[in-house]
Amino acid sequence: MRIIFTEDYEAMSREAAKIVSGQLYLKPASVLGLATGSTPVGLYEMLIQVHETIGLDFSSVTTFNLDEYVGMSPENPQSYHYFMQEHLFSRVNLKPENCFVPDGMAEDLAAEGRRYDERIRQAGGIDLQVLGIGQNAHIGFNEPDIKFEAMTHKVRLDDETIRANSRFFARAEDVPRYAISLGIRNIMLALRVLLLANGAKKAEAVYKAVCGSVTPEAPASILQLHRDVTVIVDREAAAHLPAEWKREAVYTF
Ligand code: GLP
Numbered sequence: 060m061r062i063i064f065t066e067d068y069e070a071m072s073r074e075a076a077k078i079v080s081g082q083l084y085l086k087p088a089s090v091l092g093l094a095t096g097s098t099p100v101g102l103y104e105m106l107i108q109v110h111e112t113i114g115l116d117f118s119s120v121t122t123f124n125l126d127e128y129v130g131m132s133p134e135n136p137q138s139y140h141y142f143m144q145e146h147l148f149s150r151v152n153l154k155p156e157n158c159f160v161p162d163g164m165a166e167d168l169a170a171e172g173r174r175y176d177e178r179i180r181q182a183g184g185i186d187l188q189v190l191g192i193g194q195n196a197h198i199g200f201n202e203p204d205i206k207f208e209a210m211t212h213k214v215r216l217d218d219e220t221i222r223a224n225s226r227f228f229a230r231a232e233d234v235p236r237y238a239i240s241l242g243i244r245n246i247m248l249a250l251r252v253l254l255l256a257n258g259a260k261k262a263e264a265v266y267k268a269v270c271g272s273v274t275p276e277a278p279a280s281i282l283q284l285h286r287d288v289t290v291i292v293d294r295e296a297a298a299h300l301p302a303e304w305k306r307e308a309v310y311t312f
Contacts, residue, residue, distance in 0.1 A: 060269065060283060062300070062310045063291045068257045071293045072101030075189070075255055078289060080109050082187045082251070088119040090179075092188035092241070093147070094199075095124065095139040098255050099189055103147040110151045117153040121182050123175075125190070125199035125246075127163035129213065129237035137228060138163065161211060161239040168239055172211035176245065188249035192256050195219050196264040196277040200240035203276045209244035213237060243281055252288045254279065256296040265292055266299035 065071045079102065082089050093099070109115040124143060133140035140160040148158050159178060165171035179185060190198050197203065200214045208214075215237055216224075225231035246252065256265045268279035269290060275281075282288045297305065304310040 060285075060312060061289045062269065062297075062304065063289060064297055064305050064308055064310070065291060065293050067293050068101055071255060071257050071291050072105055074291050075099075075102040075253060076105035076109060078253055079106060079187065079189070080115055083115060083117070083120060086186060087116060088121075089186045090121045090123065090182045090184065092185040092190075092246070092249055093122050093124050093143065094189050094191045095126070095142050096191045098191035098257060100146055102189070102255065103150075106147070107150045115151075117151045120153060121157040122148075122153065122159065123179055123182070123185060123241075124160040126214075126238050126240035127161045128235040129163045129168065129239060130235055131163045133160070137233075161241075163235075163239055165239075168213040171239060172213070175211045175239075175241075179245065185245075185249035187251045187253060188246055190246070190252060190254045190279075192254060192261055192264045192268060192279050193220055194223055194260055194264055196267045196279045198243075198246060198254075198279045198282075200238040201243055201246075201278040203278060205275060207243040207275045207278070207281060210242040211239065211245060212242055214240050243275075243278060247281065247285055250287065252282060252285055254282060254288065254290045255292075256290070257293040259295040259298065261292075261296040262298040265290070265296050269300065 063074050127139045131138035161175050162171050202217045221234045225234050228234050267277035271280050273280045
């Protein structure tokens with residue numbers, strides 16, 4: 060695991076944009092796993108800038124998003140599909156037919172999960188998976204549980220997640236109770252993983268992900284078993300990590 064310590068949100072986003080741009084430069088037909096939430100917005104903004112200024116090319120890129128709320132159509136402004144259109148898809152030269160988000164409107168969510176897994180497989184698997192982290196250490200919508208859920212599946216959201224995500228909705232009651240999410244095995248199968256975290260609210264989750272025991276009660280902790288993970292944190296999110304690690308801008312272990 061490699062941890063990049065940055066000062067603030069902007070620096071975190073910049074470091075992440077370098078890694079994603081480097082990936083696309085080296086492999087123009089990359090398959091990217093993408094995340095929603097407030098964390099990757101700065102990364103997406105910077106990728107748009109790199110696209111506009113030096114022509115970072117997305118024309119052969121395929122993307123798979125981590126998750127979607129159940130019952131939300133892509134036209135719903137609260138949907139993750141809509142979020143991605145707004146923050147990335149419509150602003151770079153990604154081909155619409157190469158951008159995938161799980162279908163939260165599918166009648167049979169188990170079948171939709173299998174279809175999504177198969178699509179990822181047919182695309183050759185995920186080269187680089189971008190992740191945020193929930194305050195309860197969830198990744199995608201893999202909530203703390205007694206076991207790791209393997210592949211794309213329906214999830215009942217935790218009360219804590221519903222509370223945290225209610226900031227994007229008019230009322231907490233409006234936050235959907237269910238989502239469809241890539242599973243832990245899908246994430247672990249990605250060749251490279253990039254986890255971003257900023258702000259004091261994420262400090263505990265980052266500590267559990269990086270220093271805690273590997274347990275489904277802190278889903279992000281599984282990343283300790285992945286062979287190519289880069290975690291980029293700002294100063295606040297790194298608050299609980301050992302001080303001696305922070306003496307170096309990049310700590311590898
Ligand atoms: C949601 C998403 C996650 C995301 C998390 C953190 O629950 N399903 O993929 O990492 O929120 O969100 P934020 O980045 O807004 O803190």
